[in-house]
Amino acid sequence: MAKRTSAGRRKVALAFILLFGPAFLLIFFSTRSCSHNFKTLEDFGALNDFEFIDIQGKKRTSKEFNNKILLITVIEESCPDSCSISLWHLNHLIYQNMSKSKVQKNEVRLITFVVDKEGNPTNLNKIRDYMMDKVENYDPKYWILASGESKQIYDITHNNQNLLKDGDEIDITHSYHEIMLLADKNLHLRMALRGNEEGMIRRMREHLALLQKQYDLKKK
Amino acid sequence: MKLIFSLFIFSNFILLSCHDSKTTKERVLPIVGNRDVNYYEVDGKEVADTVYPVVPDFKYLNEDSIMVDSKNLKGKIWIADFFFSNCPTICPPMTSQLKRLNTMTKDLSQHIEFMSFTIDPERDTPSRLREYKKEHGITAKNWNFFTGTEKATHALAKEFYNGAQRDQKADGGFMHTDTFVLIDKEGLVRGLYIGTDTKSVNQLEKDIRKLLEYEYNIK
Numbered sequence: 001m002a003k004r005t006s007a008g009r010r011k012v013a014l015a016f017i018l019l020f021g022p023a024f025l026l027i028f029f030s031t032r033s034c035s036h037n038f039k040t041l042e043d044f045g046a047l048n049d050f051e052f053i054d055i056q057g058k059k060r061t062s063k064e065f066n067n068k069i070l071l072i073t074v075i076e077e078s079c080p081d082s083c084s085i086s087l088w089h090l091n092h093l094i095y096q097n098m099s100k101s102k103v104q105k106n107e108v109r110l111i112t113f114v115v116d117k118e119g120n121p122t123n124l125n126k127i128r129d130y131m132m133d134k135v136e137n138y139d140p141k142y143w144i145l146a147s148g149e150s151k152q153i154y155d156i157t158h159n160n161q162n163l164l165k166d167g168d169e170i171d172i173t174h175s176y177h178e179i180m181l182l183a184d185k186n187l188h189l190r191m192a193l194r195g196n197e198e199g200m201i202r203r204m205r206e207h208l209a210l211l212q213k214q215y216d217l218k219k220k
Numbered sequence: 221m222k223l224i225f226s227l228f229i230f231s232n233f234i235l236l237s238c239h240d241s242k243t244t245k246e247r248v249l250p251i252v253g254n255r256d257v258n259y260y261e262v263d264g265k266e267v268a269d270t271v272y273p274v275v276p277d278f279k280y281l282n283e284d285s286i287m288v289d290s291k292n293l294k295g296k297i298w299i300a301d302f303f304f305s306n307c308p309t310i311c312p313p314m315t316s317q318l319k320r321l322n323t324m325t326k327d328l329s330q331h332i333e334f335m336s337f338t339i340d341p342e343r344d345t346p347s348r349l350r351e352y353k354k355e356h357g358i359t360a361k362n363w364n365f366f367t368g369t370e371k372a373t374h375a376l377a378k379e380f381y382n383g384a385q386r387d388q389k390a391d392g393g394f395m396h397t398d399t400f401v402l403i404d405k406e407g408l409v410r411g412l413y414i415g416t417d418t419k420s421v422n423q424l425e426k427d428i429r430k431l432l433e434y435e436y437n438i439k
Binding site: 126130198 | 249250251252253254255257259268269270273381411412423
């Protein structure tokens with residue numbers, strides 16, 4: 001009888017170790033030497049001040065976006081190939097996540113400048129109707145369509161390279177149209193990536209998450 | 221028994237009445253092209269509807285001198301490129317990438333049509349295209365090499381988001397792009413890929429499978 005009891009105890013102890021052992025180990029390591037090392041995005045300096053007109057015809061300025069993470073893109077209204085691809089992936093990879101996340105809705109704004117072939121501001125009516133028709137849960141409060149001088153924002157120089165310049169020639173018509181900019185809550189540029197490929201937009205989503213993580217860690 | 225039967229009929233009725241009769245296809249890939257917005261009235265309210273351009277119909281001779289009408293290729297998705305057989309630079313890698321893609325998608329060959337349009341029809345006669353196919357060891361039955369008129373083909377290239385033109389300075393006498401085009405069964409362009417880049421062609425294979433599986437229920 002006594003033998004049976006000790007065997008039973010051993011079994012219970014073994015089951016306990018198997019069940020809770022891994023969790024205890026994880027807690028042990030995480031409270032001692034392990035810490036999360038998230039990559040900190042480089043700071044490329046302050047963005048230029050900018051202003052634009054939104055789809056309600058209201059004048060907006062960069063100052064009102066202080067304390068918001070900004071993802072800035074430029075879409076050429078009559079660009080059939082890369083812009084269609086870019087809009088699609090921006091919607092599916094970034095905006096749809098944003099529209100379902102309270103935190104992102106509170107912290108992030110997507111601003112898309114709509115320009116003509118020469119890079120000049122253009123009327124927003126058609127693109128607004130397209131977004132209303134094709135973008136699920138489109139809310140202009142979070143994905144802001146902008147009519148304004150996008151060149152003012154993209155005139156950034158870092159390591160002797162300017163986003164508006166293509167080699168020695170200044171190419172203000174096309175070189176920057178596909179570039180997405182990620183700015184932090186102090187309107188400092190933290191990442192610039194080409195936005196005409198799914199892979200690049202995925203990478204931008206990861207960088208956006210890293211930037212948000214940085215702010216989360218600061219809160220703690 | 222009667223009670224069970226009536227419950228069965230009633231539950232089916234409920235299910236059917238809940239079913240949304242609007243069958244909008246869930247798109248899984250972008251639609252390339254200059255969209256337009258049409259406006260019409262529904263119950264006194266203005267509604268916007270986005271429309272996209274489709275690739276134009278065409279008739280071309282293939283490498284077996286058979287006149288192929290694009291209407292007869294409908295019901296499949298298309299992969300298209302523009303090349304010429306005397307091109308010494310980007311065309312050989314483009315053709316080998318397309319051949320690789322053709323092999324990778326062999327299991328779906330009845331749902332995919334490959335088409336290579338020559339931009340130099342003067343030299344690329346059907347017999348020359350047949351030779352070119354042989355040189356590259358291409359035996360696939362779902363791959364047509366098309367030859368037509370130069371002007372029309374260069375114009376068609378534009379409709380497929382490619383560029384093609386005569387250029388005496390260019391190797392082989394023609395300048396053209398290396399874009400592979402993915403076209404769905406409705407004639408909408410669903411993706412553009414770099415035909416000389418293995419990564420991009422791998423992405424095309426993934427997108428073909430995604431398109432067929434989710435939009436046409438073909439695995």
